[in-house]
Amino acid sequence: MSQLYLTFDAVQNQLEQRRRYITAPKLHLFTNILSCAGCGTGIWYRSNRRGYICGNYARHGKKACTAHTI
Numbered sequence: 001m002s003q004l005y006l007t008f009d010a011v012q013n014q015l016e017q018r019r020r021y022i023t024a025p026k027l028h029l030f031t032n033i034l035s036c037a038g039c040g041t042g043i044w045y046r047s048n049r050r051g052y053i054c055g056n057y058a059r060h061g062k063k064a065c066t067a068h069t070i
């Protein structure tokens, strides 16, 4: 039973790594093209928000800038 759980866990890790490998070039592409209208910082892709937000906001929060979600 524990062996089955370990196998499942390994598959989950592989899926997670593959997802990161796929999204990484997109993030690089968009951070070069898009910049925030409020502060000029590059736009970051946030998978948990399912969208693109200001990099300044992502790093420093509401004090730095507004979300500018695309």
Ligand SMILES: [Zn+2]
Pocket: 036, 037, 038, 039, 040, 041, 054, 055, 056, 057, 064, 065, 066, 068
């Ligand atoms: Zn901004």
